[in-house]
Amino acid sequence: MNFLKRAFHSMKVKKGRTGLLTIVFSAILIFILAGLTIQSASLKATENAKKSMGATVTVSASMQKAMEEMRSSEKEGEKPDPSGFKLTPIDEKTMNKLNALDGIATSNVTSSTSANAKSFEAITSDDTSTDETDTQTEGRGGPGGGMGGMASAGDLSIAGTNTTDTVSSFTSGTSKIVEGVGITEADENTNHAVIEKNLAEANDLKVGDKIKVEDTDEKSHTLEVVGIYESTETADARALQIASLNPYNKIYTSYTFANTLKGSDYKNTADSIVYTLENPEQVDAFVKAAKKAGVDTDTYTLQTNDQVYQQMIEPLKNVESFAQKIVLLVSIAGTIILALIVILTIRERKYEIGVLLSLGESRVKIIAQFFSEMLIVLIMAMVIAGVSGQFVGNMVGQQLLDQQTTTQTATTQDAGQQRGPGGQGGPEQGDANGGPRGGGGFGGFGANSVAEAEQIKELDITLSLQELVELGGFGLAISFLSVILASIGIMRMQPKKILIS
Structure with missing residues (x-):
């Protein structure tokens, strides 16, 4: 377990490096957590809409x-x-x-x-x-x-x-x-x-x-x-x-x-x-x-x-899709950014690596030391992200929903003008017998028109244990990949070449 002691000692001595990694990792996790919470809130709102607004x-x-x-x-x-x-x-x-x-x-x-x-x-x-x-x-x-x-x-x-x-x-x-x-x-x-x-x-x-x-x-x-x-x-x-x-x-x-x-x-x-x-x-x-x-x-x-229901959830679907893309893109970018930072820090520690290898320390334990350091950084970043991620998620999610709702409303109004006063017609409509899809009934008795649908204008974004567990999983995966990518070059070299380079 000497690699754990070395990890703590290295982080204590190199406080600047530790602080930089913590800040970068926190930013990555905050946006991942925001994406996860927005996605979860969108799914919850869709389920609520499904219960409250039947077709x-x-x-x-x-x-x-x-x-x-x-x-x-x-x-x-x-x-x-x-x-x-x-x-x-x-x-x-x-x-x-x-x-x-x-x-x-x-x-x-x-x-x-x-x-x-x-x-x-x-x-x-x-x-x-x-x-x-x-x-x-x-x-x-x-x-x-x-x-x-x-x-x-x-x-x-x-x-x-x-x-x-x-x-x-x-x-x-x-x-x-x-x-x-x-x-x-x-x-x-x-x-x-x-x-x-x-x-x-x-x-x-x-x-x-x-x-x-x-x-x-x-x-x-x-x-x-x-x-x-x-x-x-x-x-x-x-x-x-x-x-x-x-x-x-x-x-x-x-x-x-x-x-x-x-x-x-x-x-x-x-x-x-x-x-x-x-x-x-x-x-x-x-x-x-x-x-x-x-x-x-x-x-x-x-x-x-089911146009009323579809109109209600269309902005939510767009927000959910955008949140998924946020998680994916931030995870990929975060892995690359952290890998580059860790590569630079490892290159500065070539002498340390060469000494450890010459003393008989295994490459696996050296990589485990680097991973332990990233794990400690991950824990600190998780705390920061947990505190601030919900606020960021609320801000970003609400802005996305407002934008999507505005776009959807404008699209619906344009479609309504094209359909005319009757509010029926359109290529997406059709009934069970191949006729036009309506729902208006006779004399205004039928289902509410699309124009009468009340858009969902707020997301109930809350932080749950599930999001934290998922965030931890993303963090571990990013830490592992970044350390592996950063260690490939150095670990392939012999101790003598490392020390004289």
Whole structure:
């Protein structure tokens, strides 16, 4: 064990050399530790994002199938009848099959239609057509909104849902309950309604009041106001010309009540269902499971959308990748730098090496002495890196994340402008049936748009035992390689040549 004593003595005598090696080694380890902690924090944030933001699968009627059926029903030599275009609502049997699948976090069942205000007045603009409620529209079912047939447009938009908590306008903050409660699954088969604040104020309505609406058969239906919501949604001048498109005239009810307005043919059906999955990575597996369960994918489309999740984690992936490169590059550069420093110090100690070899000391023990010295330096550098590495990691990691988030946001905004107001389209999108990938659902009911995704703006960078162990492993590897590289030249020489050189 004499080589250990010589190592301590050499480091004590050559304090300047020891200090230089400690500083250089500390700098190397600090950046390696920063890379390791950033990488670990990125993985943790990705896992948290996975738990908090599931991807969506929107099930709705296939428009392509409806067009094919309309064309097949036309008589030879005649043009297709536009009134024959009819979308097939999702029936109860299909809903049960889908609801039984694994991995569902929440579901949003929607059925939209329109109606006319009877006991109160809808909000209209000066440009609203006076004969609007008499306008006949084709390709809608029920009062202005469902799945086929001739119907009146109506001056109210009836947004049927199983729960307003999963409606995109509420989850994104565009709409919020200000009085009473929202629609829940307990409101199925009831006449409960949630109306917009401006509509309530214009008609002096409050929670607990009853209002009447009229369907296309001029049949009156009574609704009980259980909640009032406030909407910050905007509409262009063209939309405001049609009262039912005015966001203040949107009334939320249970989807069962919307089906009642549309007629008996729509009982226990839905226009669309948006399933939010617990794990965004299981989107494809969910679609396969739906097909295996017997869901008719010719009649219904299964549109997948994990863009919100992908947008959230894209900056994290870039930061994690950059952190891996930091660790790799710093490790390689650190090995080379330390090897050069050790080579220079060993060359200064050629006489010492020659004397030791002439006295019969083995080359292995001489190399072990150099390695012991580097090991002591490593321990001191580990202490310094452990104290300061977390702060450096926080600073570097946050700067990287801010930069990546800014870049990702700009890219998303550009893509959104290219897609246009609908927010759909793009080469990366596609559904289970080869159609466009969307997730928007009907009437703004679907999954949150990419623009509504909240970027992860902070990394929780903490120092754990795992990072310290990994850092020690990198340090040992760098120390060993640097000593071996530095010792190759000297150890091949004979003692006599070393002493006379």
